[in-house]
Each structure stands twice: as C-alpha cells, then as structure tokens.
Amino acid sequence: METGELVRRTRAGDRQAFVELTRLYQRKVFVLTYSFFRNKEDALDLVQETFLRVFERLDGFDEGRNFEAWLLQVAKNLCIDQYRKLRSRGRDLAAETRVEELPIADERTAGGERSVEAKQILARCIDQLAERQKTIFLMRHVGDMGNEEIASVLKISTGTVKSLHFKAVRNLRALMGPHLECSS
C-alpha cells in the first residue's frame, strides 16, 4: 500500500495503517535520531516521539506534500529540541574524555583502536558545529541522504545544502586539525 493511502486510512482511524506507516519509516527516522545522539535508547525514544507527534498532526497534513520529508522534518526538530535541552542541562553527548585528550596521534595505538578514536574525535567535533551544519553533515554521511532529500526536509535550496556541507567539513577540518597533523 502506498504512503498516501496509509496516511488517509490512519486519519480515518485505521490503527493497522498507522502501524504499517511506522514500520515503513521508523528505520529512516532512527538513523537520523541516532546520528544526533549516538545513543540507542535516546534515539528510540525520539523515534517514538516523532511518530506520536506526526499522528497528532496528521489531520493538518497537506496530502500534496512529501510525507517522508515532513516526517524527517518533525524528527529533525525534535532532535534539535532534545539536543538543546541536553546541552542546557550540561550533559555531554559524546564520551566524557575531552577531544584534546583523545590519543589519536598515539603511535602505540593499534590500527583498529585508532579508527575508533578518530571516530570519537569526529563525533565530538561534529557536536561543536553550528546546528544546521551539523544536521546536514549527519544527514548526508550518517543518514545517507542526498542533497535534494536534505533540501526538502530542511526546506532550503540544494545550493544552500552544498554550501553548508562545505562549511561543515571545512570547520571539522579546522577542529580536527591538530590531531590530523600529529597523526600524519
């Protein structure tokens, strides 16, 4: 059954249609929420929160719109809200270790461990990016979304997506710079 039909039936009160709709998109929403928090439980909570929010607002959804883009937009907004809450509470989203203390340049570290540490450093640096740059980088590289898809979710042009992605990588390069130079 296609998405439009599932949406119509859910609006009419068909529980099974909503279950199908959730099954269809929950993994995609999970990828987005997990990429934000890198914590399975938080990500699953946000998936549930996203579908409940969508269910509440389904009556106001314009059927001419792309449902997936709308759904991911709701998920993204919830992620940002949650991210701000956690930040204001002072909770660190990544490891407790400061980025400068992670031993990426340690020559004694074995290859496998080294990639794990590089990933940790990258995760910490991503958290330091501006909100839109972070969202676009995660959507593109972790959520595996294309520029057009990101643009439709964020309601911005493809050119802006490219520009913000370029800035995100350039800033990550600058944030990770000392570690990269040491490791080389």
Place this chain on the structure above:
Amino acid sequence: MKTCEDFRRAWRTILAGDSRPEAPEGWEEHAAMCAECGRERDGLRTILDGAEALHEDVRKAMDGVDWDGMAERIADTAFAGRRRTEAAPARRAGFWAALFAPPRRFVFAALLAGIVLGAGTMSLVLRPGVFRRPAAAALRASGEFVDRVEFSLAKREAIDYLDKSQALLLDFVQATPEAAARSVSGGDSSRRARDLLAKKRYLNRGLESIRMAKAREICNQIEILFLELAQLSDELTPREAAEIQRFVEDKNLLFRIRLVRRELEESEV
C-alpha cells in the same frame, strides 16, 4: 599532471556532495608530490572515514531492535492518546454544564452583575472631575520670571503704601497744630496710622530687594512717625503736633515720598 588548483576544485566538488573522494583521477599522484595537498587529502579522508564509521555504528545499533513490536507499541500509545483527548472535552463539558446549571446560573449572574456595577461605580467615583476635583496642573516658571513678578507686586504695594502715607501726612501737615492734635486724639489719624503700620509689616518682605532700597528707607522713616502718632493718640498736644509737622517739613518727607513714588512708577520691571 594535476595542479594544486585542480586538486582544490576536486576537493570542493567532493565537499559539495557531487562525487566521492576516490573519483578524481591523478589525485594520489599529485598528493604524493605536494605536501600541502597531501595533508588536505588526509584530513578530508579522516573526516569521511570517521563519518563512515559513525554510519556503521547506526547499522549496528539497528540490529536487535524489535521494529515490528515498536511499531505496534507506538500505534497503541497514539490511539490511546487519541481516545483520552476525545474523552476529555466531554468531561469538561459535563463540568461546565453542572457548574452553570439553572439554580447556580442565577447566583453567578447576580455576582457578575454586582461586580460590573461595583466596578462601574468605583470608576465613576474615582474619575477626576466627577466627584473629585481634578488635580491642578503644576505651574512651572523660571526663577527670573518669579523674581520679576515678586518685584512688580512689591512695587505696587509700596506705591499704594506711599500714596496713603502721603495723604495722611498732607492732612496732618496742612492742618493747624490744634486741628492736627484733634484729628489724632479723635482717632481718625491714629486709626489710619495703625492701618499703615500693619500694612508696612506686610510690605517689609517686598522691600528687601536691592531695587527697593530707596523705598525701604523712606518707608522706615514714615513707619517711625506713624508709630509715634499711634502711641501718642490719646495725649497729643497742639505743641507736639506742631513739632511733628516741623519734623515732616524739615525732613522733606512729602517731597521725598513723591520722588520715590515717581521712581517706582517709572522703573521697568
């Protein structure tokens, strides 16, 4: 052979998301020869590899999640929430309906009418101009203006005082000593002198100004004279009256009064 510019262009293309890092040909050869471009390539590769590792994390995290069960749970929560929302307005309607049932409705209506009436009355009572006189608007004037007004008033009072003093002294001086003594003993001149003494007390503050110095001097002399007239009213003899008349003439009091009066009239305020 690729140049640094080619390398940077390729880098921008990759960052725009239009191609993968492996795509540009001759990149590795150039990076091997150019240390700066080599560093750029390594940095970019570390970022993209790290992102790939995060992507792998997501895939691992997705394993073991009961997606079907989760969809069912979400649907249960959503539909339970809808049922609660639909039930809530009915309960609220019931509450309000019970609250405004006919027996209570009249009580609430009376209370509301009382509040409206009370508020209206209070607003009428407290409004300026209805039962309360509106507060006068504050007058504001410069110090210079106030000084000029005070001087003008003092001058007018001084002229009036001098006029009355001149009239009294003329009546006294132009009469014979016997008639002058009688007028004082009879009370007419004495009463006028007492009135002028009272007026002088009121005038004193206005005469303090430096511009009223001449008027102050002549008024003080007249005051002493009037004080004697008032004190001697019952026992003034013709001889004493003649002495006072001479004193007035010797001191040229009438003439000086005229001069000061004219000066006051002509002085600009």
